[in-house]
Amino acid sequence: MKGIRDKVAIVGMGCTRFGELWDKSVEDLIVEAAYEAYEDASIEPKDIEAAWLGTVQSGLTAISLSAPLKLQYLPVTRVENMCCTGTEALRAAAYAVAAGVYDVVLAVGVEKLKDTGWMGVQGSNIVGETSLGVAGAKPDFSAPEMFARLAVRYFSRYGIDIEEGKRYLAKIVVKNHHNGALNQKAHYQKEVTEEQVLKSPIVAYPLGILDSCGVSDGASAAILTRADMAKKFRKDPIYIKALAVSTGAHQELRDDYDYTHLEENVQAAQMAYKEAGIKDPRKELSIAEVHDCFSIHEMLIYEDLGWSSRGQAKEDIEAGTFTLGGELPVNTDGGLKCFGHPLGASGLRMIYEVYKQLQEKAGARQVKNPHLGMTHNLGGIVPGACIGACSILGN
Amino acid sequence: MIGITSMGVHIPIYRLNRENIARAWQTRSLGGEKAVAGYDEDSLTMAVNAAQHCVARGNRYTAIQGTFFASTTSPYKEKQAATAIAATLDLPSNTYTADITGSLRGATMAMNLATGMIKGGMAENVIIVGSDCRLGMPQSDHEQRFGDAAVAVVMGNSDPIAEVKASYSVYDEFIDQWRFENDIFVRSWEERFTISEGYMRVLKRSVTEFLEKGGMKPEDFSKAIFPGPDYRSQIGLAKSLGFDPKTQLVQPLFSSVGHGGSAEPLLTLCVALEQANKGDRILFTSYGDGSDLFVLEVTDNIERLKDSQGLKAQLDRRLEINYEKYLSWRNLLPIGLPRRPEPQMRSVPRRWREQKRILALCGNKCRNCGTIQYPPQRVCVGCGKKDDFDDYSFIGRKGQVFTFATDRLSPSKNPPTMSAVVEFEGGGRMITELTDCEPDALKIGMPAEITFRKMNQSTEMIDYFWKARPLMDGLKYLEGGVHERD
Numbered sequence: 047m048k049g050i051r052d053k054v055a056i057v058g059m060g061c062t063r064f065g066e067l068w069d070k071s072v073e074d075l076i077v078e079a080a081y082e083a084y085e086d087a088s089i090e091p092k093d094i095e096a097a098w099l100g101t102v103q104s105g106l107t108a109i110s111l112s113a114p115l116k117l118q119y120l121p122v123t124r125v126e127n128m129c130c131t132g133t134e135a136l137r138a139a140a141y142a143v144a145a146g147v148y149d150v151v152l153a154v155g156v157e158k159l160k161d162t163g164w165m166g167v168q169g170s171n172i173v174g175e176t177s178l179g180v181a182g183a184k185p186d187f188s189a190p191e192m193f194a195r196l197a198v199r200y201f202s203r204y205g206i207d208i209e210e211g212k213r214y215l216a217k218i219v220v221k222n223h224h225n226g227a228l229n230q231k232a233h234y235q236k237e238v239t240e241e242q243v244l245k246s247p248i249v250a251y252p253l254g255i256l257d258s259c260g261v262s263d264g265a266s267a268a269i270l271t272r273a274d275m276a277k278k279f280r281k282d283p284i285y286i287k288a289l290a291v292s293t294g295a296h297q298e299l300r301d302d303y304d305y306t307h308l309e310e311n312v313q314a315a316q317m318a319y320k321e322a323g324i325k326d327p328r329k330e331l332s333i334a335e336v337h338d339c340f341s342i343h344e345m346l347i348y349e350d351l352g353w354s355s356r357g358q359a360k361e362d363i364e365a366g367t368f369t370l371g372g373e374l375p376v377n378t379d380g381g382l383k384c385f386g387h388p389l390g391a392s393g394l395r396m397i398y399e400v401y402k403q404l405q406e407k408a409g410a411r412q413v414k415n416p417h418l419g420m421t422h423n424l425g426g427i428v429p430g431a432c433i434g435a436c437s438i439l440g441n
Numbered sequence: 442m443i444g445i446t447s448m449g450v451h452i453p454i455y456r457l458n459r460e461n462i463a464r465a466w467q468t469r470s471l472g473g474e475k476a477v478a479g480y481d482e483d484s485l486t487m488a489v490n491a492a493q494h495c496v497a498r499g500n501r502y503t504a505i506q507g508t509f510f511a512s513t514t515s516p517y518k519e520k521q522a523a524t525a526i527a528a529t530l531d532l533p534s535n536t537y538t539a540d541i542t543g544s545l546r547g548a549t550m551a552m553n554l555a556t557g558m559i560k561g562g563m564a565e566n567v568i569i570v571g572s573d574c575r576l577g578m579p580q581s582d583h584e585q586r587f588g589d590a591a592v593a594v595v596m597g598n599s600d601p602i603a604e605v606k607a608s609y610s611v612y613d614e615f616i617d618q619w620r621f622e623n624d625i626f627v628r629s630w631e632e633r634f635t636i637s638e639g640y641m642r643v644l645k646r647s648v649t650e651f652l653e654k655g656g657m658k659p660e661d662f663s664k665a666i667f668p669g670p671d672y673r674s675q676i677g678l679a680k681s682l683g684f685d686p687k688t689q690l691v692q693p694l695f696s697s698v699g700h701g702g703s704a705e706p707l708l709t710l711c712v713a714l715e716q717a718n719k720g721d722r723i724l725f726t727s728y729g730d731g732s733d734l735f736v737l738e739v740t741d742n743i744e745r746l747k748d749s750q751g752l753k754a755q756l757d758r759r760l761e762i763n764y765e766k767y768l769s770w771r772n773l774l775p776i777g778l779p780r781r782p783e784p785q786m787r788s789v790p791r792r793w794r795e796q797k798r799i800l801a802l803c804g805n806k807c808r809n810c811g812t813i814q815y816p817p818q819r820v821c822v823g824c825g826k827k828d829d830f831d832d833y834s835f836i837g838r839k840g841q842v843f844t845f846a847t848d849r850l851s852p853s854k855n856p857p858t859m860s861a862v863v864e865f866e867g868g869g870r871m872i873t874e875l876t877d878c879e880p881d882a883l884k885i886g887m888p889a890e891i892t893f894r895k896m897n898q899s900t901e902m903i904d905y906f907w908k909a910r911p912l913m914d915g916l917k918y919l920e921g922g923v924h925e926r927d
Contacts, residue, residue: 165779166850184906185874185896187848188781191860194846199862202844202885251847251857251880299814299822301868305844 049321053144055276055283056268056439058087061398064264064385065233072104072158073114075265075391080115080154083267087279094269095148096121100135100155101390102128111154129337129425130291130435131155132266132393137289137435139270149271155395156265157388166190166261167389190250190258190340192428197252197342199305204357208252214360215257215341216243219383221369222338226380228410233262233386243341257341262386266394268401282405287418288438290317298430310434311350311424318420318436319352328353328374331438332416333403335396337424338381348376351422351436370411378403378411389425396421397437404441417441443559444601445737446503446566448746449495449593450711451487452698452755453478454877454910459585461764466580473696477762478574478589480770480854481876481894484512485522486905487591488572489529489893495568495593496530497837498745505530505595507537507558507567511547511703513620514574515540516903525905526570528800529893531834537564545618545729547571547703548592553733555596556605566597573702576771578626586670587627588699592707602745603714603723603737609651612731613643632670640669640728641678647732648682648724655736659683662736664713665724666691668706697756710737711752717743750913758913760879770854778852787902797832802891802907804869805830813869833869835891839912840865842887847880863889863909877910888912 060082062075070078084091097120099111108122127134132155139153159167166188201211220240226232238256246254269279276283292313297303315327324330336351338344345363348354353374354362362368368376379385379399382392400419402408418440426432455477463470478487488510496503508530510523523538537558541547548571555567572591577583596605617635619628629635644667652658659665665684669675672695676686684690691713693705701708706727713723721739726732768774795816797803804815812823813833820827840863847857859875861883875883876894889909896904 162782163780164782166781185858185860185872185908186781186851187858187860187872187874188850190850191846191848191858194848195844195860195862198846198885199844248847248857249849251883296814296818296822298862298872299818299870300812301864301870303870305862 050140050144050289051287051321051323052285053273054140054270054286055273056286056397056401057271057276057279057283058083058085058089058269059267059398059401060086061231061266061395062264063231064262064388064391064395066160067263068160070263072110072156075156075158075263076111076114076154079156079265079267080152083152083269087269089150089269089279091115091117093150094120094152095150096139096142097152097154098122098135098138099124100126100131100153100393101157102126102131104156104158104390127291127425127433127435129339129387129389130393130423130433131390131425132395133397133421133423133435133437134291134393135390136268136270136394136397136437137291139268140286140289143270143272149275151270152267153270153394154265154267155391155393157390158263159261159388160263167387188250190253193340193342194250194253196305196346196429200342200346203304203306206360212244212252213240214345214363216240217363218338218341218344219243219256222377222381222383225370225378225411226384229380229384232380232384233260234380234384253340253342259339259382260386262388264385264388264391264395266391266398268394268397282441284401284404284439284441286437287440288318288321288436290314290321290436292317292434294426294430294432296430303429305429307346307350308424308429308432308434310432311347311422314434314436315351315422318438322418322438324418324438327351327420331374331418331420333378333400333413334374334376334420334422335379335381335399336376336422338377338383339387343424344376344381347422370413375413378408378413393421393423393435396423397439400439404439442601442604443556443596443598444604444740445594446597446599446601446742447495447499447595448602448711448714449491449493449498450708450752450755451490451494451591452476452752453482453487453589454758454760455479455762456759457762457764457767462585465764468580471582471585475585475588475699476590476697477767477770479876481896481908482574482589483516483895484514484572484574484591485516485525486893486895487574487589488512488522488570488593489526491572491591491593492526492530492568492570493836493893494750495595498748499595501837503566503595503597505532505536505566505568506564507555508532509539509541509551509555509567509569511541511551511569511571512573513542513545513547513703515542525800526568528796529836530568531801531803531836545703546706546727546731546733548707549727549733549735552594552596552735553608553610556608559596559598566595568593568595571704571707573704575702576626579768579773583627583629586695586700588701590698590701590704590708592704592711594707600742601740602742603717603739606722606736606738607655608736609647609654609734610731611643611647611650615639615643615730636670636674640674641681643732644669644678644726644728645681647734648726651734657736659689661722662689662724663721664691664717665689666706666709666713666726668693668709668727670700671695694756714739714743715746715752719743754913760877766855776854779850781850781852787899787904799906802835804833804835806833815869815871835865835869835871838865838867838891840889840909842883842885842889843870844885845875845883847883859883861889861909871909873907873909875910876908882911
């Protein structure tokens with residue numbers, strides 16, 4: 047297995063502001079993200095040779111991408127892999143370049159959630175018939191419920207009472223809102239206090255509304271090329287070091303599953319570290335963007351991705367390890383917490399932040415002297431029917 | 442020796458105090474409370490739970506060759522419900538099934554049919570469930586009187602707890618209570634007429650004829666059951682027939698459950714049998730479009746009914762609801778639910794091919810590595826071996842809560858929705874919805890059992906499945922759980 051390391055570079059990226067964009071269509075979002083990326087890469091639309099669209103519910107076919115951008119008669123494909131969809135669009139594009147089939151390709155992730163009028167996002171109803179199937183009879187639990195279950199067990203396992211546990215979670219939320227307040231593309235650009243988080247109404251016990259990410263519209267885009275061609279486009283291309291996806295197969299049916307970690311996170315991260323040649327991720331990574339759909343998930347991610355040892359995430363939270371000025375800044379752009387989670391757009395939005403950080407163009411959020419950045423998504427029916435996706439990028 | 446070999450009961454956990462109804466309408470309270478089927482229950486789910494209790498109390502593996510469902514409130518006007526009960530009991534396909542609808546004495550009619558089947562060699566054991574969720578029109582006496590309940594009996598030809606010594610039936614074309622095709626509320630004629638010329642006349646005549654035929658006298662019976670619209674009329678009837686209401690008449694559960702409709706005769710019989718001793722003779726009757734009458738003699742197998750999940754335990758276990766909630770659960774008061782995507786696509790073929798896992802709650806156990814998995818898998822989640830499993834049913838198994846959560850986004854008529862991962866004794870896990878439980882009671886380690894419920898209901902289909910609820914034996918765990926704060 048040779049892997050993708052250093053074969054493909056990102057030479058341009060675009061990202062819309064995320065939010066409740068009542069006056070913007072899917073077409074508007076795609077055009078804005080793609081044209082920012084074209085401009086960033088100093089290319090013309092006609093330079094694109096192939097394109098991939100990542101969206102979960104804002105378009106069923108590639109036409110949803112080719113039509114707004116007028117990518118007439120190009121090979122265009124729509125990909126979908128739940129919350130990892132944006133990262134999957136980039137992965138498909140990168141592999142096509144690495145295979146030598148194309149030189150310049152486009153990956154776009156888009157989602158327009160706010161037209162539905164729903165609270166939260168679609169869940170089990172879009173998964174279709176699975177081997178978990180109990181036709182129409184399965185409980186229709188929401189996403190916060192699935193993560194709340196993990197929180198209850200995690201706190202119990204490590205002897206943390208719920209009040210104490212909620213305080214650790216609140217610190218994660220406060221950190222992400224602090225970062226989001228520095229980001230003009232975030233949906234929520236406002237600081238929150240620990241007390242506000244602790245007092246927010248319960249959505250799924252023990253998680254409150256402020257433990258949950260928003261529901262937003264947004265799009266992001268990337269232009270990829272061969273690593274050996276990258277410098278023709280710009281002096282500071284960003285190189286793909288690893289792309290990893292790990293898909294679960296119902297480990298939750300087993301009596302030995304602990305409900306305090308998500309193995310897809312662990313496996314995707316280990317694959318990515320191996321591909322990128324990373325031995326000590328906590329030391330080697332300069333920045334990470336992770337899937338903080340609910341605060342408890344970011345806490346589990348610290349352990350699942352190998353940065354905190356099991357049961358010790360609380361100590362790293364207390365120590366400020368993952369704050370903007372900390373040892374390993376996490377969700378420097380505000381995360382899903384402040385961007386919301388337009389499913390197909392999130393993965394590429396995270397990559398956008400790492401890309402800008404590695405180019406030292408992140409403004410007030412800029413971390414010092416970055417070399418390696420990581421992104422992470424998790425999607426699916428939690429636990430056991432999940433997809434974990436990681437990317438590692440370097441300058 | 443034909444008789445009742447087991448008896449099971451399902452009283453829904455919810456109670457509506459009649460004062461709440463009276464207060465809403467500025468009317469007189471009939472006193473006490475009534476049992477109210479939960480938002481996720483109907484006459485079929487209650488019947489399944491009573492049937493499960495009944496077979497667990499008897500011998501679960503007794504071969505049952507017939508299933509009768511007696512109800513005036515079957516969820517289906519066209520389509521049988523007894524088949525669903527048989528499927529949840531995983532009975533073989535040559536089991537005889539029938540619904541008896543339209544009469545409040547359906548359950549005793551079924552007892553007579555079962556007796557005939559057993560006598561004729563068509564069956565050795567037959568299960569009969571009486572179950573009803575009748576609606577009285579808001580502000581009416583019916584609304585206060587009717588309660589929801591289900592009771593199941595197995596009739597068989599060996600080891601009865603109460604032997605049928607004699608039986609008798611009469612029909613009587615009499616219009617006292619009725620519902621037409623599209624009625625959701627029970628209609629009735631003036632009570633002064635229906636009680637004196639209906640209930641009193643029919644039972645007086647039939648009891649007198651029955652006793653005369655068998656050369657029996659009122660003093661031959663330790664107990665008598667005369668199910669009727671109210672207790673006062675029952676006392677009057679007992680007196681006029683020469684029975685002592687104080688010592689012989691079995692008092693119905695009007696102040697705690699209400700009139701249970703098709704379940705009412707068996708419910709009162711359940712009161713009698715759970716207190717009965719060996720040798721007791723019971724005059725058991727029913728009323729509705731005539732009357733069915735039985736002489737039952739209690740045997741020493743009566744000990745089988747003295748378990749901790751019987752009628753008394755179910756009456757003690759209660760959660761009070763208010764009138765508004767009751768109205769919304771009965772679709773008499775529309776409510777606004779959270780705006781959420783439609784649940785997954787309904788598909789009858791899917792439900793049909795997955796029937797065993799849905800109704801009989803059947804998972805599988807790997808012959809190679811022993812992993813128990815639900816729903817059943819083709820390739821083992823433990824060792825990866827393909828198609829090498831035995832069926833493994835979770836019905837009747839107890840478990841405990843491994844982890845839990847609440848869910849305020851999932852639309853519910855009794856928010857918040859509660860979830861639990863239940864670990865079952867002997868292995869296997871299930872992510873379930875919790876019901877019959879207050880969020881304050883949720884706790885890791887809480888003992889739980891499964892219960893048959895409606896999951897979703899659209900105008901097109903009802904999705905029946907199993908949920909978990911706190912185990913009745915584990916009531917102490919209902920105290921001191923975590924508290925949800927908003």
